[in-house]
Structure formats: structure tokens, C-alpha cells
Amino acid sequence: xxxxxxxxxxxxxxxxxxxxxxxxxxxxxxxxxxxxxxxxxxxxxxxxxxxxxxxxxxxxxxxxxxxxxxxxxxxxxxxxxxxxxxxxxxxxxxxxxxxxxxxxxxxxxxxxxxxxxxxxxxxxxxxxxxxxxxxxxxxxxxxxxxxxxxxxxxxxxxxxxxxxxxxxxxxxxxxxxxxxxxxxxxxxxxxxxxxxxxxxxxxxxxxxxxxxxxxxxxxxxxxxxxxxxxxxxxxxxxxxxxxxxxxxxxxxxxxxxxxxxxxxxxxxxxxxxxxxxxxxxxxxxxxxxxxxxxxxxxxxxx
Numbered sequence: 001x002x003x004x005x006x007x008x009x010x011x012x013x014x015x016x017x018x019x020x021x022x023x024x025x026x027x028x029x030x031x032x033x034x035x036x037x038x039x040x041x042x043x044x045x046x047x048x049x050x051x052x053x054x055x056x057x058x059x060x061x062x063x064x065x066x067x068x069x070x071x072x073x074x075x076x077x078x079x080x081x082x083x084x085x086x087x088x089x090x091x092x093x094x095x096x097x098x099x100x101x102x103x104x105x106x107x108x109x110x111x112x113x114x115x116x117x118x119x120x121x122x123x124x125x126x127x128x129x130x131x132x133x134x135x136x137x138x139x140x141x142x143x144x145x146x147x148x149x150x151x152x153x154x155x156x157x158x159x160x161x162x163x164x165x166x167x168x169x170x171x172x173x174x175x176x177x178x179x180x181x182x183x184x185x186x187x188x189x190x191x192x193x194x195x196x197x198x199x200x201x202x203x204x205x206x207x208x209x210x211x212x213x214x215x216x217x218x219x220x221x222x223x224x225x226x227x228x229x230x231x232x233x234x235x236x237x238x239x240x241x242x243x244x245x246x247x248x249x250x251x252x253x254x255x256x257x258x259x260x261x262x263x264x265x266x267x268x269x270x271x272x273x274x275x276x277x278x279x280x281x282x283x284x285x286x287x288x289x290x291x292x293x294x295x296x297x298x299x300x301x302x
């Protein structure tokens with residue numbers, strides 16, 4: 001079992017994160033500490049822990065190479081049958097690893113991912129809410145899915161990324177994360193769920209920290225580094241769809257992206273998404289209206 005702990009300017013949080021690895025009830029953990037050229041003193045803290053726990057591996061990257069490449073740098077060196085991609089601003093609850101390994105052991109070998117619920121916390125560690133919370137009708141919001149979830153992954157966001165435990169074989173077959181992208185999760189879900197089943201573990205295993213520097217806080221902001229990656233993943237998904245329900249789910253995903261893009265006046269990206277939508281399904285009047293509005297926004301700004 002391998003934990004790849006990725007750090008970039010997490011100095012206020014990294015000690016709590018690493019202590020949560022030490023608190024795990026599961027024995028025989030392989031731990032990789034990876035610093036992606038932090039500028040806030042995080043690397044010194046990682047060095048301190050690596051010196052105290054010499055079985056842990058330390059990888060100090062000389063320049064910032066972003067999450068996907070940083071993860072792969074450790075993944076291609078690790079040996080565990082299962083892998084956790086652990087951001088060092090989050091916290092693992094003590095039974096996290098043991099519970100998810102046990103879940104995997106009770107599942108067929110076709111399952112490549114176990115994920116769970118999480119408690120969201122603020123920068124100071126104060127509870128905010130659960131990721132999956134009661135919807136008032138006996139279910140959870142967002143609605144989790146288990147089994148063959150390719151269409152679900154396209155249809156709606158439901159997996160809390162920090163709760164994932166991945167089967168090493170899945171990552172190996174995919175070649176690790178796609179290093180051309182600015183983020184890893186959506187792409188991994190799309191590519192992995194085509195050939196592997198996912199399992200939702202109905203338990204809170206992780207505390208996910210929300211703060212202004214977290215990756216999720218940058219989505220759809222000016223100069224968003226993830227928008228081009230979203231489009232690239234949707235292009236991959238288009239090549240992978242096999243059934244009408246999957247195509248419908250992809251069209252829903254593309255229309256959501258299109259609305260976000262048009263709201264922010266990003267006409268070139270709107271054109272790219274519209275072309276993917278045209279290949280996936282028949283354009284509606286609303287799709288065409290959004291295309292016209294996007295062009296008008298560009299003219300007004302010009």
C-alpha cells in the first residue's frame with residue numbers, strides 16, 4: 001500500500017497531514033513525500049519528517065512541474081498494490097487505509113477505485129459540511145455511484161478526489177496521470193471507468209481542506225489553468241462513448257462546460273466545446289443561441 005503525499009506551499013497544514021499518515025491503523029505503508037518546489041518552507045518540514053522516519057522516501061523537485069507530473073515521478077517508483085494520491089493540506093482519518101484496503105479485498109478484481117465520503121474543513125480546520133450529504137429524500141447529494149460508472153462520471157460530479165484509493169494496476173495501464181493536463185481527477189475517472197468498476201464506501205474517511213490556495217478554488221476563474229484540460233478530457237470521452245446513454249451524459253457535460261465558458265466570455269473555448277457537442281449530438285436552439293452570444297461578446301469586447 002503506497003501513499004504519495006504531494007506538497008506545494010502547504011506549510012501551515014503539512015504537519016497535520018503527515019501526522020495523519022503516522023496515525024493510520026494499517027501496517028506496512030510505503031510513503032513518498034514529494035515537494036513540488038515549494039517556496040514557503042514546506043520542503044524543510046518534509047525533510048524533517050523524512051529524517052525522523054527513514055523508511056519514508058523524499059523527493060524534492062528542483063522546479064514546479066504541477067500535480068500530474070509530480071505524482072507520476074513518485075508513482076513510477078512506488079510498489080504498493082493500492083495507491084493514495086494525498087495532498088498535504090488534507091487529513092486522513094485513522095482507519096482510512098485499513099477500511100479501503102478491506103473494501104478492495106471484498107470486491108472482484110474488476111474494481112479499480114474505492115472512494116468515500118469526506119468532511120470539508122476550512123483553513124483553520126473547522127468543519128464546514130460533508131461532501132455527500134442527505135438530500136431529504138433518503139439519498140445523498142451529490143449522488144454516489146458504484147459499479148460501471150462511465151456514464152455517471154460524465155453526467156455529474158460526485159467523487160471526492162482526496163478520498164480515492166486506486167488499484168495500482170489501473171494507473172499502470174493508463175500510464176499514470178496525463179502530464180499534458182493541469183489536473184488529474186476528471187481525466188482519471190473517464191479513462192479508468194471505461195474498463196474498471198468503482199465502489200462507493202459509505203463512510204467518512206478524510207478531512208478535505210478548502211482554502212483560497214487549494215486547486216479547486218481556481219476553477220473557472222480568470223486565467224483558469226484547467227479549462228483547456230476540461231476540453232481535452234471531454235475530447236477523450238467522445239472517443240470512448242459506446243452507448244446512447246453515455247452519449248447523452250457526455251452532451252450534458254459539454255453543455256454545462258459551454259454555459260460556464262460563455263458566462264466568462266471565452267469565445268475560442270466555446271467554439272471548441274460546440275464542435276465536440278456537434279459531434280456528440282444534435283445541437284439545440286439553446287446551443288446555437290449560446291454560440292451566437294459568445295460571438296457577440298467577442299465583438300463587443302473588440
